[in-house]
Amino acid sequence: MARILVVEDEPSIQELISVTLTRTGHDPLRAPDAETALRLLQAELPDLVLLDWMLPGQSGIDLARRLRGDERTRGVPIIMLTARGDEQSKVTGLETGADDYVTKPFSPRELAARIKAVLRRQKPQATEDPVEIDGLRLDPATHRVTARGAAVVLGPTEFRLLHFFMTHAERVHSRAQLLDSVWGDHVFVEERTVDVHIRRLRGALEASGHDALIQTVRGSGYRLSCQKD
Amino acid sequence: MARILVVEDEPSIQELISVTLTRTGHDPLRAPDAETALRLLQAELPDLVLLDWMLPGQSGIDLARRLRGDERTRGVPIIMLTARGDEQSKVTGLETGADDYVTKPFSPRELAARIKAVLRRQKPQATEDPVEIDGLRLDPATHRVTARGAAVVLGPTEFRLLHFFMTHAERVHSRAQLLDSVWGDHVFVEERTVDVHIRRLRGALEASGHDALIQTVRGSGYRLSCQKD
DNA sequence: CAGTATGGTGACGGTTTAGTGACAGGGGAA
DNA sequence: TTCCCCTGTCACTAAACCGTCACCATACTG
Known part of the structure; x- marks a missing residue:
């Protein structure tokens, strides 16, 4: 637009x-x-x-x-x-x-x-560098996600969501911030929609052995963290 | 220079x-x-x-x-x-x-x-050398494609498309990028035309035993990959 | 402990996106 | 010229995805 x-x-x-x-x-x-x-x-x-x-x-x-x-x-x-x-x-x-x-x-x-x-x-395309955290690897160029070698299948939105989390790890993001950054600042969707996509993303990651990578911060939002607490 | x-x-x-x-x-x-x-x-x-x-x-x-x-x-x-x-x-x-x-x-x-x-x-394909991936061989010089010895018949556009994919394997290419690289910057065709040629290319490849070589990345484009996922 | 707020979860329709077959036009070959 | 191959586009189908809701579970409050 x-x-x-x-x-x-x-x-x-x-x-x-x-x-x-x-x-x-x-x-x-x-x-x-x-x-x-x-x-x-x-x-x-x-x-x-x-x-x-x-x-x-x-x-x-x-x-x-x-x-x-x-x-x-x-x-x-x-x-x-x-x-x-x-x-x-x-x-x-x-x-x-x-x-x-x-x-x-x-x-x-x-x-x-x-x-x-x-x-x-x-418009030069966004950062194309692969990101890797805790054995989880995301490569924008090939559009692939692998968890210790095993492929993780994600939909487009989950992919963008994970990409954002991995490039902004350890930090808490409110639902509003996530909507801005991942969906785009002009779209109007319910904040709860974020929850659903978080769930889908978690599901895909757990199937590949990555539990608790994405943590809920009650009252604030979500965070990607490799430190277990 | x-x-x-x-x-x-x-x-x-x-x-x-x-x-x-x-x-x-x-x-x-x-x-x-x-x-x-x-x-x-x-x-x-x-x-x-x-x-x-x-x-x-x-x-x-x-x-x-x-x-x-x-x-x-x-x-x-x-x-x-x-x-x-x-x-x-x-x-x-x-x-x-x-x-x-x-x-x-x-x-x-x-x-x-x-x-x-x-x-x-x-530049990236400065070499006119033959390319071979996963038993599929494409020779720009002779303009021939073979799959484990068996000839694969392709139209001109499918040939260029496959050549581009093979010289840029694993990477996801949007329809727009493919139009630029395979058709040329100044050609005006619908983006969906890419889909049709992808289909024709897939058809020819499957007839030669190469299934799923060209993968769809929903929302982004297509990719040639020998890794099955 | 009950009451309330917040997040988790499964399911469902609508929408978007890709796959597919058909077709008309153009160009080159015979 | 006619024939055949290739091409781009369209209409239709199939499938994936998305946003939303209702309901459940859990955490916080007093």
């Missing part, structure tokens, strides 16, 4: 893009001109900018330059929209610092693919 | 490219025609070829074919330079074995980015 600033003066195209973005799970911010765009850029700091190259008044290239000149907005990737065959724009655009371009007319699918590609390129 | 053969007859463009390459830390070899190119290819075995599609005399596509036909040069990646909007060339070029294309006119930045991308993609 990325917030994407759409700088486009033609209302119908603006609408088309915004609908496409919403449908692909993004959050469009609309700007019909450079001024609005600049304001929204400062206020919202979007994750990506879709920039029409031909804007009334200040042109897209100027906007791109100012965007790249500002410390705060420098890192925001730009995808520019150009008319078909306007190769010159393409060149200057990429030189100004656009990350990709889409030529009009474009298909919603292409647009979505470009956005996805740019966002993916932008 | 990669050695890059630039096959381009127009001196000014040749110059532009060479300068760009030098500035981005590469080592350009210049060839104004196909003959020189072939000679340099044999003598220097560069890490990458930048190939103008429109050459005097022998055309770029012929050169690409000969390059792919020769044992020694088969593994060298090709980026082709095409005129704007020449969609047909793009398609035939990619099918002949080009790894990417850049349309003229291009920006130095774009060129550098493409080169980096291709080299990065190339």
